Amino acid sequence: MSEIRVRFAPSPTGKVHIGNIRAAIYNWLFARHTGGKFLLRVEDTDLERSTPEAIAVLFDCMKWLGLDWDEEVFYQTKNVKRHLEVVDRLLESGHAYKVEKTSRDGKTGVVTMFRMPKEGVIEFDDIVKGHMAKKAEDIQDFAIVRSDGSPIFHIANVVDDIDQRVTHIIRGDDHVENTFKHICIFRALGAPVPKYGHLSMIVNQQGKPYSKRDGAAFVGEYREQGYLPEALFNYLLLLGWNPGDDREVLSREEMIKLFELEKVHVTAAMFDPKKLAWMNGEYVKKIPRDEFVAELKKRAATLGPLPEHDDAWWGYLADQLQIRTKFLNDIPSAVRCFVSDDLEFDPKAVEKRLKKPGVKETLIDLVGRFSKVEDWSAPALEAVVKELSQGNGMGPWVHPIRVAVSGRGEGIGLFEMLQLLGREKTLARLSAAAETICA
RNA sequence: GGCCCCUUCGUCUAUCGGCUAGGACAUCUGGUUCUCAUCCAGGUAAGAGGAGUUCGACUCUCCUAGGGGCUGCCA
Numbered sequence A: 001m002s003e004i005r006v007r008f009a010p011s012p013t014g015k016v017h018i019g020n021i022r023a024a025i026y027n028w029l030f031a032r033h034t035g036g037k038f039l040l041r042v043e044d045t046d047l048e049r050s051t052p053e054a055i056a057v058l059f060d061c062m063k064w065l066g067l068d069w070d071e072e073v074f075y076q077t078k079n080v081k082r083h084l085e086v087v088d089r090l091l092e093s094g095h096a097y098k099v100e101k102t103s104r105d106g107k108t109g110v111v112t113m114f115r116m117p118k119e120g121v122i123e124f125d126d127i128v129k130g131h132m133a134k135k136a137e138d139i140q141d142f143a144i145v146r147s148d149g150s151p152i153f154h155i156a157n158v159v160d161d162i163d164q165r166v167t168h169i170i171r172g173d174d175h176v177e178n179t180f181k182h183i184c185i186f187r188a189l190g191a192p193v194p195k196y197g198h199l200s201m202i203v204n205q206q207g208k209p210y211s212k213r214d215g216a217a218f219v220g221e222y223r224e225q226g227y228l229p230e231a232l233f234n235y236l237l238l239l240g241w242n243p244g245d246d247r248e249v250l251s252r253e254e255m256i257k258l259f260e261l262e263k264v265h266v267t268a269a270m271f272d273p274k275k276l277a278w279m280n281g282e283y284v285k286k287i288p289r290d291e292f293v294a295e296l297k298k299r300a301a302t303l304g305p306l307p308e309h310d311d312a313w314w315g316y317l318a319d320q321l322q323i324r325t326k327f328l329n330d331i332p333s334a335v336r337c338f339v340s341d342d343l344e345f346d347p348k349a350v351e352k353r354l355k356k357p358g359v360k361e362t363l364i365d366l367v368g369r370f371s372k373v374e375d376w377s378a379p380a381l382e383a384v385v386k387e388l389s390q391g392n393g394m395g396p397w398v399h400p401i402r403v404a405v406s407g408r409g410e411g412i413g414l415f416e417m418l419q420l421l422g423r424e425k426t427l428a429r430l431s432a433a434a435e436t437i438c439a
Numbered sequence B: 001g002g003c004c005c006c007u008u009c010g011u012c013u014a015u016c017g018g019c020u021a022g023g024a025c026a027u028c029u030g031g032u033u034c035u036c037a038u039c040c041a042g043g044u045a046a047g048a049g050g051a052g053u054u055c056g057a058c059u060c061u062c063c064u065a066g067g068g069g070c071u072g073c074c075a
Helices: A018-034 A052-064 A076-092 A153-163 A173-188 A219-224 A229-238 A252-258 A273-286 A289-303 A311-322 A328-339 A347-353 A359-371 A378-389 A395-406 A414-421 A423-436
Strands: A005-008 A037-042 A096-102 A108-114 A121-126 A130-135 A142-145 A168-172 A195-199
Touching (some): A005 A018, A005 A168, A018 A037, A018 A052, A018 A168, A018 A219, A018 A229, A018 A252, A037 A052, A076 A096, A076 A108, A076 A142, A076 A153, A121 A173, A121 A195, A130 A173, A142 A153, A153 A173, A219 A229, A229 A252, A229 A273, A289 A328, A311 A328, A311 A414, A328 A395, A328 A414, A359 A378, A359 A395, A359 A423, A378 A395, A378 A414, A395 A414, A395 A423, A414 A423
Parallel strands (some): A005 A037, A168 A195
Antiparallel strands (some): A096 A108, A121 A130
């Protein structure tokens, strides 16, 4: 059997780091591309942090991004007995020994150490970094069982990989040194050594590993901020890989078809929130209209009860809004004027557009003209203002109207806005602004 | 300190010895437009430094500098 089996093996801490999830993405794509299996192993040996809630967060993030896994979830804590059996074998074969040690924090006890070869070179061909070699003498013996009898990462990780029949280990760059050690364990156990691929880190502007101090570092934060999972997925994928041509926005199918581990970059990549934001906008534009309408209603509803409108009305609003929405979280403020009569007036816009001489008269005049419009539609309303402007630009009318009816200086096309608002609200708001706000 | 790895526009990157060094984001200019956004056209901007190999080097080799990782009874 030469079936490819990869795994994502996070320790659940309640948050999923973007660098970590990128490793999951690469593993997943590699498995899907090669027709192999993508396994999930929960390294839950830290009982303090590995709560059911933390594990739920992990599953949730993966589902959100569409990272589905094959076979049952493997829990590391359930394999402790195996880990210790294997350590016994290592002890018997002389590959491990017990010794009394004092730890950094002053605890003294007997730990089990793995005996590293004392000479020779340990080497492997890393799928992304190329040939790697290190003299065995440069690596110290290392602990595999704590003085309290619990297995340590190195042994647990290797034994689990053997038990899960993992063929390719794709993980973070920070594990390269461990890999030299782990290869020695595989060999001592007579187990086949898997292939390795080490992924570079995602770094901040200073070139240091990207952390929460640099901005949103966890998947959940992007979700809360209204990023689309497809955009985050696509962006993270591009941070260290590209299809070899100019394509950047890729469908999941294209990603699977094109992804090759050999083409993953060795160098660390700086996280650029601006490009992620751009990509999010690209994906927002791609949302099918009916889905966007549903999203629109859902988010508009956070402002209060939705006004009664037919599907055509919502569809029209969605058409106007979708191309100028970068983040779904921007929707509430953009639709506030349609959902609520309690407008939030932007002081700057009010100052600039309403508190000017003559504006009051203009608005009152417009109320008169608009009330005579029979067909309350964007083109008809535009015709009214066009006539007033006599080809000199509609700015002097358009801007005050916009602020008067929406409270804001920007938004969807004004006449589309008025059409959506309807005659009654438009006239009422124009009059109200003229009476109470204008100088 | 020791060991391992890395180095093309501000950022993500293309280039697998022929380069007038291409694309995207960001930025700037112009156009469209009632604002914002979209869209369209265009501009600025890069091979860390030094040797070598070669007819020819961003691409290969070496050195230097700079950066990162690891050096736990963490994972």
